[in-house]
Every structure is written in structure tokens, then in C-alpha cells.
Amino acid sequence: MIEVGALRALRSVAALGTLARAADELGFTASAVSQQIKRLERQVGVPVLAPAGRGVVLTPAGRAIVDSAPEVFQALERCAEAAQSVAEGAPRGTLRVVAFSTAIRGLLAPAIPGLSARCPELRVEIVEQDPDEALHSVDAGTADLALAHDADGLPVPLPASLNRCLLHTDVGDVVMPRTHPLARLDRPLGNADLIGHRWVTSPPGTVCHQWFRRLFADVPEDPDVRHWVDDFSTQLALVAAGEVLALIPRLARPPLREGLVPRPLRRPPQREVHAVWRSSADASPAIRTVLAELGAG
Incomplete structure (x- = not known):
């Protein structure tokens, strides 16, 4: 009989391309x-991997096994969830959650005290991961729940093995000194209001930089960017110095120091944050409880 651990190892190698990367993921x-792979080959009687440069690829037999693996893992997970449900549905054990940093700060961290008080037998472990990596971890079974944001306004496609629900819609505001002329306007800021000011923004390649560029998409002149900084606390320090403005998502925004104010935009950039879990874990008391604590509809 094929061992579950060996099956999980082959699936991880297939997804990541090397034994070393699979080992890092699996611990x-x-x-x-x-x-584990050699033991699996002895169990099925045929090779399941073949060398390919510095990595490996699946043999046809290996591909057939990996394609059948989701059904095995889903069946095992349903068995575990059925046992937990029989035990009065009390959340217990360990729930592995992966999420991007600002979701940890703005959504998960505020929920931890309530979860600890209501579910003392539930241990929540959080690991920071970017959305693509987080979705892979849940699908591969190395995490139970992911918090992931969409890709520049487009929902990330999910395999049939995963479910999701909307948790939060995040929007961006412009942060500035209270003494700045824009701070005195009693209306949301339009694109034309943003011309002629100096800025600090997140580096190219980040979602927040894409948000920033979109603000000036209909403006004939390029924005005057003085600083490229990824850390939002550092951005706010530069804003407090009185030299620049910053576009910062509400979910990522640290508490504002004295003298700084956020101003809303007429057409604010936004992103949706979803919770994602395996379809086979729909009945999990732990996942249901965490989703409820996070305010999932």
C-alpha cells in the first residue's frame, strides 16, 4: 500500500521541481x-521521477499517481473532519494559517485574542507567505487556511480542490501632514489634486506601486517620486518630515503619529482579501470558527 507521506512528498516534488525545494516545504x-520517493517506487514497482537538468520531472507513472493524489488527501481529510464533528464540533488541535504580512497585521492579529478566549484547545500557527505561495501551500496540504489578495483587481484562479470567501475589501488613502494644503479640502481627492506634489511610494513590482501608477494613469505628467520604500512605517516617517505624500492601504497602515492625516480618494485603488481552504475541509470546526472570527459572510 502507498504511504501517505511518500505520496505527499511526490506531489510536492512535482509542484516545485526539485527534491531540495520539496524538502524545505515539507520540513x-x-x-x-x-x-520517501524510493520507497514509493518500490511500492508501485516503477520509477516515478526522472532527472532533468538540475531538477527532476515526473515519469508517466509518477504523473498518474500525482493526478490521483487529491482524491486520497481529500478522503483522509474528510475522515478527520468527521471525527472532529462527532466530538461536538469543538475546535481543537493545530490550524496552520498562511497570509501576506498586512493581512496578518490587520486581520489575523486582532482576531487572536478572541479565538484564544473562546477556543483554548485550538492552536493557530501563522506563517507569512505571498498569495501565490500561500495558495500552493493550502493545495499541497502544508497549510490549512490562506489569506490572499487578488492580483491587481483580478481574482486569482483556484483549482477545483479549493474554496474561498471574501473577508475584506482594502482601499488606499493619501497620507499627509495636517498642515498640507490638500488636508484642508472637504471632499475626496481627485487625480488632478495629486499633481505637483512630491511622493514616497512602494518599489516597482509591488501591488502598492501598481496602485500608485494607476492614480496618475490619466495625468499628462509623471509624478515627482522622491523615495521608493517598501516599509509603510518608514514611508510615514518620510511623510512626517514634511517633504512627501504617500498612498497607503488602510489594512497596511500603522497607527498615524501626531500631525499626520489620511485623506480619501474619489476613485480609490482597492483589492479584495479572500480566505482559501481545501474543499475537503469544509466541515472543519477550526476553519469555520476562524472564518467566523474574521467576519466572513
């Missing part, structure tokens, strides 16, 4: 993963 050494 084993590369040697241990290699031994």
Missing part, C-alpha cells in the same frame, strides 16, 4: 524526501 531533509 524534511532532501535525503529524507529522496528515501
